[in-house]
Amino acid sequence: MERNELLVVGSMAYDDIETAETSGERLLGGSASHFSLAASLAGAVPSIVAVVGDDFAQADLDLLAALPADVDGVVRAPGKTFRWGGRYSKDFLARETLFTELGVFESFSPELSTAQLNSEIVFLANIHPALQREVLNSIASPRFTAMDTMNLWIDITRDDLIDVISRVDLLFINDEEARQLTGENSLVAAGKAILGLGPAHCMLKKGEHGVLLFSGGAVYPFPSFPVEKIVDPTGAGDSFAGGVMGRLACEGCCDTPALRRALLTGTVMGSFAVEGLGVAGLRHRRQLDVRKREEMLRDLLTAPDAD
Amino acid sequence: MERNELLVVGSMAYDDIETAETSGERLLGGSASHFSLAASLAGAVPSIVAVVGDDFAQADLDLLAALPADVDGVVRAPGKTFRWGGRYSKDFLARETLFTELGVFESFSPELSTAQLNSEIVFLANIHPALQREVLNSIASPRFTAMDTMNLWIDITRDDLIDVISRVDLLFINDEEARQLTGENSLVAAGKAILGLGPAHCMLKKGEHGVLLFSGGAVYPFPSFPVEKIVDPTGAGDSFAGGVMGRLACEGCCDTPALRRALLTGTVMGSFAVEGLGVAGLRHRRQLDVRKREEMLRDLLTAPDAD
Numbered sequence: 001m002e003r004n005e006l007l008v009v010g011s012m013a014y015d016d017i018e019t020a021e022t023s024g025e026r027l028l029g030g031s032a033s034h035f036s037l038a039a040s041l042a043g044a045v046p047s048i049v050a051v052v053g054d055d056f057a058q059a060d061l062d063l064l065a066a067l068p069a070d071v072d073g074v075v076r077a078p079g080k081t082f083r084w085g086g087r088y089s090k091d092f093l094a095r096e097t098l099f100t101e102l103g104v105f106e107s108f109s110p111e112l113s114t115a116q117l118n119s120e121i122v123f124l125a126n127i128h129p130a131l132q133r134e135v136l137n138s139i140a141s142p143r144f145t146a147m148d149t150m151n152l153w154i155d156i157t158r159d160d161l162i163d164v165i166s167r168v169d170l171l172f173i174n175d176e177e178a179r180q181l182t183g184e185n186s187l188v189a190a191g192k193a194i195l196g197l198g199p200a201h202c203m204l205k206k207g208e209h210g211v212l213l214f215s216g217g218a219v220y221p222f223p224s225f226p227v228e229k230i231v232d233p234t235g236a237g238d239s240f241a242g243g244v245m246g247r248l249a250c251e252g253c254c255d256t257p258a259l260r261r262a263l264l265t266g267t268v269m270g271s272f273a274v275e276g277l278g279v280a281g282l283r284h285r286r287q288l289d290v291r292k293r294e295e296m297l298r299d300l301l302t303a304p305d306a307d
Numbered sequence: 308m309e310r311n312e313l314l315v316v317g318s319m320a321y322d323d324i325e326t327a328e329t330s331g332e333r334l335l336g337g338s339a340s341h342f343s344l345a346a347s348l349a350g351a352v353p354s355i356v357a358v359v360g361d362d363f364a365q366a367d368l369d370l371l372a373a374l375p376a377d378v379d380g381v382v383r384a385p386g387k388t389f390r391w392g393g394r395y396s397k398d399f400l401a402r403e404t405l406f407t408e409l410g411v412f413e414s415f416s417p418e419l420s421t422a423q424l425n426s427e428i429v430f431l432a433n434i435h436p437a438l439q440r441e442v443l444n445s446i447a448s449p450r451f452t453a454m455d456t457m458n459l460w461i462d463i464t465r466d467d468l469i470d471v472i473s474r475v476d477l478l479f480i481n482d483e484e485a486r487q488l489t490g491e492n493s494l495v496a497a498g499k500a501i502l503g504l505g506p507a508h509c510m511l512k513k514g515e516h517g518v519l520l521f522s523g524g525a526v527y528p529f530p531s532f533p534v535e536k537i538v539d540p541t542g543a544g545d546s547f548a549g550g551v552m553g554r555l556a557c558e559g560c561c562d563t564p565a566l567r568r569a570l571l572t573g574t575v576m577g578s579f580a581v582e583g584l585g586v587a588g589l590r591h592r593r594q595l596d597v598r599k600r601e602e603m604l605r606d607l608l609t610a611p612d613a614d
Contacts, residue, residue, distance in 0.1 A: 057395035091492040188535040209516035223528035260610035
């Protein structure tokens with residue numbers, strides 16, 4: 001693969017979303033969609049492995065292809081595309097799932113092309129840990145692998161999950177999941193316990209409160225970009241991961257300093273993502289917008305020296 | 308007053324504290340105590356205005372005097388010292404007040420010496436807004452004034468509170484209080500609404516998630532120092548304020564760049580504070596410890612450039 005290419009295996013979905021101020025139906029969603037928009041904005045070319053139903057709009061596939069992204073690995077199967085409906089509380093601190101219709105995603109079995117089997121940078125979005133492991137095992141010689149997960153897998157298939165976590169380089173996980181997985185209340189202790197499971201790095205996501213990066217023997221705190229008005233937090237975590245992994249793929253380097261720089265890109269993507277409904281916060285952004293906000297955030301974080 | 312002196316008006320108390328792992332009785336506490344220990348560690352000399360009862364240990368006054376701090380303004384009144392008892396949940400996310408005995412603090416009427424009336428840097432810790440205003444009005448020509456508050460005053464004496472907020476340069480407030488005061492869910496919107504009340508600057512405290520500084524037309528996010536094991540969060544906010552104000556007093560400058568630098572010192576003090584029971588996390592620290600942790604935190608926040 002080219003230096004700035006990266007593999008993403010995840011879901012493509014249509015979301016119905018309600019917030020106190022807005023709502024939308026059949027919005028393009030799913031982890032692979034949010035991730036790919038962000039990775040592309042970061043300058044990378046995502047190669048997507050996912051499944052959609054026969055109801056999936058060609059226009060949405062075209063949108064992704066034009067990022068550009070490689071959508072040859074998006075299989076169209078007979079049946080309905082994965083659908084999810086959710087409603088957020090006014091302060092966005094609580095989310096109620098209104099419905100989940102797995103559709104063709106229920107029998108998703110990732111199939112990788114020869115080029116994809118030779119991927120160097122790999123992101124396994126939130127799917128069943130057994131599928132994540134299957135993909136991981138099939139990649140010939142990955143240089144850097146990362147994964148996300150969710151509370152469901154911690155509940156119902158903990159052993160599989162811990163096994164696949166032990167095989168990746170970087171785990172993305174949110175604060176609640178990290179506490180649930182490790183039994184530690186302290187997020188610093190939870191992150192360290194996660195590194196004890198095997199991965200060299202962990203990005204522990206705290207939503208609007210930023211991220212803790214555990215890497216190279218240190219814990220790097222990173223705040224979120226101050227967003228005045230959140231429109232829709234759906235996909236913010238996947239967009240963050242897309243920014244991080246996209247940046248790493250472009251740099252062609254995945255050590256601790258590179259991961260620290262990638263926090264900036266991931267954080268900017270997360271902030272764009274929450275400013276619009278569905279993928280609207282990301283899809284009209286350009287790489288120049290990313291560079292401007294990265295620079296703004298870097299300036300906000302660097303206090304000038306005293307005279 | 309000398310360049311590194313600053314006035315603090317607040318409470319001195321004895322606290323009974325229970326956490327899942329430890330407990331203590333009659334621990335030196337109160338906003339003025341925590342603030343003064345931190346301000347002193349930051350290199351400043353706090354001049355304290357407070358009241359204690361005839362049960363207050365001379366050893367505790369001596370401890371503060373030796374910081375050094377000016378304790379001539381600590382009045383010993385007939386009756387009991389303010390006492391507070393609290394119990395934290397295992398994850399420190401909830402705190403239950405077990406008892407509050409105001410004692411001599413109930414009739415606290417701050418009396419300032421001639422030197423204190425000429426204070427340039429002033430911190431009004433969390434006391435009744437009418438008392439805060441009285442102190443503020445009595446200072447001849449303050450150069451920089453700051454205050455803290457609590458939910459109780461927002462509930463029962465909102466107009467007085469808003470009046471005194473309009474007269475200070477900097478408001479310290481936590482996230483819940485900021486939402487309650489402004490009716491805004493978004494913390495960025497809440498901070499901006501607070502500046503609309505009059506103060507030039509606002510430090511919006513998010514506990515373990517850091518701070519948002521609103522100043523000079525920008526919003527500066529600042530993460531907390533990653534603490535692995537919280538022992539007791541009591542007084543962390545006052546210690547943060549003590550670090551910030553102490554640093555400002557030492558620099559002799561209170562503009563936006565100085566406030567941004569002071570975030571570092573305040574954050575370090577907050578992290579020391581939570582690492583011990585009562586004031587134990589701060590009292591055995593030295594200025595060298597502060598400089599070391601400030602340097603460590605600055606390094607954690609500054610990602611190296613790519614080659």
